Amino acid sequence: MTFNRRIVVGILVLVLVAGGAFLLEHMAKVQLSRNGRLVPVIQDSKIIAYLDAGTIRQLSQQERELRPGQDNSNNHSEVSLSFMLGSTGVVDYQYIEVSGVGNSKDFKLNPGDIEDIALSASSNHHTFALVNRAEGNRVMIQKVAKVYVAN
Amino acid sequence: MTGLLLIMFFLSILPLTAFGAGGDGAGNTGGVFKPLGLTTATLEDGTSIINAENVPLKPKITLHFDKNVVHLSYWERNKRCFHLYNENEEELALKVTKIDDTVDFSKRQYIWVEPTEALFPGTNYMLYVAPDLLAKNGGSTLAMTTNNQGETIKFKTAGEKAGNTGKSTGPAVVSDNQSPEPKPVEPPTGDVPAQTNTESTLNQKNEISPARPAVPGREDTARFAAMQQGRRMQNYLAAAAGVVLVGWVAVEFFRRRKRGARGEKHDV
Numbered sequence: 001m002t003f004n005r006r007i008v009v010g011i012l013v014l015v016l017v018a019g020g021a022f023l024l025e026h027m028a029k030v031q032l033s034r035n036g037r038l039v040p041v042i043q044d045s046k047i048i049a050y051l052d053a054g055t056i057r058q059l060s061q062q063e064r065e066l067r068p069g070q071d072n073s074n075n076h077s078e079v080s081l082s083f084m085l086g087s088t089g090v091v092d093y094q095y096i097e098v099s100g101v102g103n104s105k106d107f108k109l110n111p112g113d114i115e116d117i118a119l120s121a122s123s124n125h126h127t128f129a130l131v132n133r134a135e136g137n138r139v140m141i142q143k144v145a146k147v148y149v150a151n
Numbered sequence: 152m153t154g155l156l157l158i159m160f161f162l163s164i165l166p167l168t169a170f171g172a173g174g175d176g177a178g179n180t181g182g183v184f185k186p187l188g189l190t191t192a193t194l195e196d197g198t199s200i201i202n203a204e205n206v207p208l209k210p211k212i213t214l215h216f217d218k219n220v221v222h223l224s225y226w227e228r229n230k231r232c233f234h235l236y237n238e239n240e241e242e243l244a245l246k247v248t249k250i251d252d253t254v255d256f257s258k259r260q261y262i263w264v265e266p267t268e269a270l271f272p273g274t275n276y277m278l279y280v281a282p283d284l285l286a287k288n289g290g291s292t293l294a295m296t297t298n299n300q301g302e303t304i305k306f307k308t309a310g311e312k313a314g315n316t317g318k319s320t321g322p323a324v325v326s327d328n329q330s331p332e333p334k335p336v337e338p339p340t341g342d343v344p345a346q347t348n349t350e351s352t353l354n355q356k357n358e359i360s361p362a363r364p365a366v367p368g369r370e371d372t373a374r375f376a377a378m379q380q381g382r383r384m385q386n387y388l389a390a391a392a393g394v395v396l397v398g399w400v401a402v403e404f405f406r407r408r409k410r411g412a413r414g415e416k417h418d419v
Contacts, residue, residue, distance in 0.1 A: 062227060
């Protein structure tokens with residue numbers, strides 16, 4: 001192989017690596033969103049944040065520090081929906097629509113309804129569930145797939 | 152070829168080391184954190200708002216820090232660090248926004264602050280950023296660069312002062328429904344309302360914050376300048392490495408071409 005050809009091949013490899021990385025990232029996002037491992041929070045038709053089970057655990061810790069005496073004081077993998085929304089930068093909204101993976105039922109929640117609602121990270125599946133604390137952590141959605149915020 | 156690949160590898164690594172040096176990552180195990188600082192505070196047109204006059208009555212202030220301050224984990228904590236006061240030291244309602252770093256990583260160091268209601272014309276205001284502002288690494292705080300005082304930005308709105316100015320335009324809360332905010336470490340003193348515009352301006356230019364002496368303020372500015380100079384140096388270094396690489400490729404290209412031409416002559 002001549003030297004010129006080597007340079008061209010090198011540049012092509014770099015372009016392919018960069019392009020492949022972007023493609024891989026996009027494919028991973030789509031795939032992980034489908035099985036509930038990466039959950040987009042959508043507002044104004046734009047994704048404002050991505051959540052995963054690890055983020056829920058981090059938020060749980062922060063909530064315990066900032067709001068001591070909350071219901072989740074003993075649960076290290078649960079965060080209230082209101083705290084999660086605040087952390088993603090959501091300020092004003094009309095209602096929240098949470099949908100799950102597959103054919104699970106969607107839940108439409110008004111600002112007054114979300115007080116007892118929490119997100120609970122699963123230790124096995126790298127996903128998180130929507131639970132109702134007022135009803136003994138009744139699981140409303142086992143694997144959350146999308147959170148839609150309506151203004 | 153091996154040399155070329157090695158150089159390309161090291162060039163790819165160089166920006167990552169610069170990124171890591173900025174303390175933007177998830178933290179370090181050594182427990183030593185680089186300080187978090189405010190780099191610029193600008194209006195939508197890009198002009199600085201620090202000690203500015205003729206500021207619009209509904210300004211959207213862009214605060215640029217030198218680390219990731221928008222990470223999900225600390226946003227609830229961080230958004231409580233922003234406070235706007237009028238001349239009478241009354242706190243005004245603020246809208247604090249961000250673009251999450253999981254969506255746009257390039258905006259991780261920016262926070263936008265906007266009063267929820269229009270300000271009064273010809274009035275002095277003070278934007279206070281509390282020292283507890285925390286970077287994503289979980290250890291760098293604004294207290295480290297502000298001598299535990301937080302950052303104070305003074306500005307004056309455009310227009311003539313009317314008779315009834317400086318009144319609170321809303322409740323003293325950030326525009327979300329979270330619990331009451333902690334008070335800032337040092338209560339702001341503000342400017343004396345009876346001062347003339349010229350006097351106010353002079354005072355504003357001579358001290359960054361009334362809650363701390365002027366000298367530390369200058370030190371902070373110098374520190375920010377030093378940080379920026381360090382970043383510029385990193386950029387120059389990367390550019391120089393690029394030039395060296397291109398030059399080396401060019402030299403190698405012509406050397407081999409020349410050798411090839413000689414070989415052909417020998418063959419003939």
